[in-house]
Amino acid sequence: MSENMQGLKRTHYCTEVSKELIGQEVVVTGWVQRRRNLGQLLFITLRDRTGLLQLAFGEQTQEQLFEKAERLRSEFVIVAQGIVRSRGADVNHSMATGDIEIEVTELRILSEAETTPFEIVENSDVKDELRLKYRYLDLRRPDMQHNIILRSKVAGSVRRFLETNGFLEIETPMLTKSTPEGARDYLVPSRVHPENFYALPQSPQIFKQLLMVSGYDRYFQIVKCFRDEDLRADRQPEFTQIDIEMSFVDVEDIISMNEKLIQQVFKETMDMNIELPIQRLTYQEAMDRYGSDKPDVRFGVELVDLTQTLTNCGFAVFENAINGGGTIRAINAKGMGDLGRKQIDALVKYGQDYGAKGVAWLQIKADGTEKSSFTKFLSEEIVSQIKEKMNATGDDLIMIVADKPNVVFATLGALRLEVARRLELTQKSDYKFVWVTDFPLLEYDEEAGRYVAMHHPFTMPKEEDLHLMDSEPSKVRAQAYDLCLNGYELGGGSLRIYQQDIQEKMFQLLGFDKETAYERFGFLLNAFKYGTPPHGGIAFGLDRIVMLMTQSDSIRDVIAFPKVKDASCLMTDAPNVVDVKQLEELHISTIEPKQASEDVE
RNA sequence: GGCCCAGUGGUACAGUUGGUUAGCACGCCGCCCUGUCACGGCGGAGGUCGAGGGUUCGAGUCCCUUCUGGGUCGCCA
Numbered sequence: 001m002s003e004n005m006q007g008l009k010r011t012h013y014c015t016e017v018s019k020e021l022i023g024q025e026v027v028v029t030g031w032v033q034r035r036r037n038l039g040q041l042l043f044i045t046l047r048d049r050t051g052l053l054q055l056a057f058g059e060q061t062q063e064q065l066f067e068k069a070e071r072l073r074s075e076f077v078i079v080a081q082g083i084v085r086s087r088g089a090d091v092n093h094s095m096a097t098g099d100i101e102i103e104v105t106e107l108r109i110l111s112e113a114e115t116t117p118f119e120i121v122e123n124s125d126v127k128d129e130l131r132l133k134y135r136y137l138d139l140r141r142p143d144m145q146h147n148i149i150l151r152s153k154v155a156g157s158v159r160r161f162l163e164t165n166g167f168l169e170i171e172t173p174m175l176t177k178s179t180p181e182g183a184r185d186y187l188v189p190s191r192v193h194p195e196n197f198y199a200l201p202q203s204p205q206i207f208k209q210l211l212m213v214s215g216y217d218r219y220f221q222i223v224k225c226f227r228d229e230d231l232r233a234d235r236q237p238e239f240t241q242i243d244i245e246m247s248f249v250d251v252e253d254i255i256s257m258n259e260k261l262i263q264q265v266f267k268e269t270m271d272m273n274i275e276l277p278i279q280r281l282t283y284q285e286a287m288d289r290y291g292s293d294k295p296d297v298r299f300g301v302e303l304v305d306l307t308q309t310l311t312n313c314g315f316a317v318f319e320n321a322i323n324g325g326g327t328i329r330a331i332n333a334k335g336m337g338d339l340g341r342k343q344i345d346a347l348v349k350y351g352q353d354y355g356a357k358g359v360a361w362l363q364i365k366a367d368g369t370e371k372s373s374f375t376k377f378l379s380e381e382i383v384s385q386i387k388e389k390m391n392a393t394g395d396d397l398i399m400i401v402a403d404k405p406n407v408v409f410a411t412l413g414a415l416r417l418e419v420a421r422r423l424e425l426t427q428k429s430d431y432k433f434v435w436v437t438d439f440p441l442l443e444y445d446e447e448a449g450r451y452v453a454m455h456h457p458f459t460m461p462k463e464e465d466l467h468l469m470d471s472e473p474s475k476v477r478a479q480a481y482d483l484c485l486n487g488y489e490l491g492g493g494s495l496r497i498y499q500q501d502i503q504e505k506m507f508q509l510l511g512f513d514k515e516t517a518y519e520r521f522g523f524l525l526n527a528f529k530y531g532t533p534p535h536g537g538i539a540f541g542l543d544r545i546v547m548l549m550t551q552s553d554s555i556r557d558v559i560a561f562p563k564v565k566d567a568s569c570l571m572t573d574a575p576n577v578v579d580v581k582q583l584e585e586l587h588i589s590t591i592e593p594k595q596a597s598e599d600v601e
Numbered sequence: 602g603g604c605c606c607a608g609u610g611g612u613a614c615a616g617u618u619g620g621u622u623a624g625c626a627c628g629c630c631g632c633c634c635u636g637u638c639a640c641g642g643c644g645g646a647g648g649u650c651g652a653g654g655g656u657u658c659g660a661g662u663c664c665c666u667u668c669u670g671g672g673u674c675g676c677c678a
Contacts, residue, residue, distance in 0.1 A: 034638080034639090034640095036636095036637050036638065036640055036641095037634085037637095037640090038634060038635060038636070038637060038640070038641085039633070039634040039635065040634080040635045041634090041635040041636060041637075042635095042637090043636080043637055043638065043640090045638070052638095054637090054638070056636085056637095058635070058636080059635070073629095074628090087636085088636090089636095090636055090637080090638085092637090092638050094638085095638075098638085115611070115628075115629060116611085116612095116628095117611060117612075118611080118612055118613090118628090119611095119612070119627080119628065124612085124613090125612085125613060125614095126612065126613080127607090127608080127612090127613095127670070127671090128670060128671065129608095129669070129670045129671090130612085130670095132670090179678085180678095181678045182677080182678030183676085183677050183678070184676090184677085202677095202678080203678095205678090227677060228677095229676055229677045230675085230676060230677080232672085232673075232677085233671090233672070233673090235677070353604075353605095353673075353674060354674075355674090452678065453678050454678075455678070456678045457678070459678095510678095554671095564669095564670070564671090565670075565671070565672090570670090
């Protein structure tokens with residue numbers, strides 16, 4: 001029979017009880033972490049979100065109370081009243097409250113608990129599947145509580161900084177209009193409008209721009225966004241953005257404001273100092289040096305251009321790549337000079353997952369001898385040129401990819417990261433930020449047979465590239481920027497187009513006629529007719545920021561109730577089948593059950 | 602949609618070239634124990650080895666299919 005708290009009120013969280021309170025009466029609440037019954041003496045470790053506290057039952061304890069304490073089991077919820085006392089010499093140094101305990105005078109069992117499917121301890125090694133099914137228990141674990149609490153602190157720090165700097169927090173709709181550009185939308189059927197659908201926002205992009213038109217000048221929102229795409233360790237179908245927009249600013253204003261934001265958040269929540277200004281790379285530099293637009297700059301192993309050296313060495317693969325508009329680049333994995341053939345082949349295979357047809361390699365062992373996948377095309381002169389360019393001094397594995405630039409960058413960029421993992425070149429506790437700027441405005445979509453916006457259709461081109469919009473659209477750079485940390489994109493943004501003529505040109509390049517553009521974004525284009533300030537902004541992925549802060553491997557570990565790989569929720573079983581009546585109200589016909597068998601044969 | 606990894610009492614793991622009764626730790630239950638804190642001691646319960654099929658005298662182990670979870674490519678303006 002469970003009891004209630006009537007007449008008792010919590011006076012302290014577990015770790016707020018300290019030796020300053022010795023002799024005083026306190027009331028504490030929480031979950032039973034552990035019971036240690038020594039016969040005539042019994043200890044309970046009590047846990048709440050602040051930590052652990054020991055309760056003691058001994059010779060002064062009334063018999064009835066002691067018997068009640070003996071009934072306690074792990075995860076029972078209790079309230080205990082008692083006197084704080086010193087533990088004397090028996091201090092537990094691994095516990096924040098290890099020098100004191102509560103001599104309990106009253107105990108109430110508020111809720112009993114069945115044996116949990118896994119133990120509620122830090123760093124437990126339970127399968128994700130089980131953790132997520134019993135997420136409410138997983139969230140009791142101290143490391144998860146730390147993550148979720150830190151997340152709240154980060155959000156608080158963001159709000160304080162932005163409010164101090166004149167930003168207004170304004171909410172935008174969750175039920176909005178589908179925008180077929182970009183990611184797939186989650187759709188919500190309308191009951192009132194048969195065959196019509198709302199979409200959940202992929203981001204509040206257009207609304208925040210409208211708020212600039214409306215004169216709010218500085219906006220922010222910590223907001224859920226939805227994208228119906230496949231999941232990854234750092235991607236969930238619903239995720240949280242720190243969404244920011246500013247008026248009457250240029251790229252420098254936005255970057256400097258936002259690096260101050262990041263600096264303050266890391267200082268307040270991690271006590272970590274970030275030196276400003278944060279390093280910057282142009283997109284082109286990032287690709288050339290790291291093979292990635294979200295480079296991990298904690299280590300070297302940079303890409304080197306070997307096009308000049310190798311085009312005419314006689315190896316047809318290289319020659320064909322160059323004739324096909326390609327390039328030849330390489331990385332040098334120092335410390336892999338004695339890697340065996342099997343392991344090299346594994347690296348080659350790894351690289352092929354990223355699109356390269358092959359990876360040529362040249363190994364220079366510690367003793368100076370060479371081994372290569374294309375020995376017969378390597379004259380002494382070419383080898384020495386490669387050695388010089390790759391700074392090879394022995395114990396090197398040079399991996400070379402010849403292909404179209406995007407394939408070369410993707411492959412070597414991925415191999416570079418794989419090399420770093422194998423050689424353990426990075427530490428999670430090391431944080432290196434970098435801004436990547438001057439992204440291309442457009443990229444060519446082979447499948448659609450047209451240009452698509454790399455960022456979004458409202459991204460402002462660089463002034464000096466405007467003249468290229470007609471002649472060489474692929475060369476136009478955007479006033480767009482991403483903030484990257486340790487190989488993750490933390491956030492990105494741009495200056496927006498606010499001039500009618502440039503916007504029209506942009507739509508033209510994207511292959512929208514005026515009607516299509518108005519059908520999709522008419523409310524924005526109309527709004528721009530009534531006085532639009534120059535504006536721009538950025539959006540940060542809150543989940544990723546906290547993931548990196550907590551050194552987690554997945555954003556699942558910093559989201560209270562995340563979804564699994566197929567976007568379902570193991571705890572609630574969402575998504576689920578709904579009542580036929582609900583469907584009828586929404587004018588959705590029920591799905592016919594699939595014909596059993598036959599369709600294969 | 603493709604590729605890769607994993608699945609063995611409640612949990613985490615071990616299980617040899619296929620061989621008799623599937624092993625260990627933690628947890629759980631009971632008894633004992635006055636300073637424990639990963640308490641200790643003694644005893645006990647708990648498994649259709651993810652599922653289905655196949656090979657075999659015999660399958661946790663080999664093969665096929667499938668389910669579940671994870672990673673990743675595609676995808677993610």
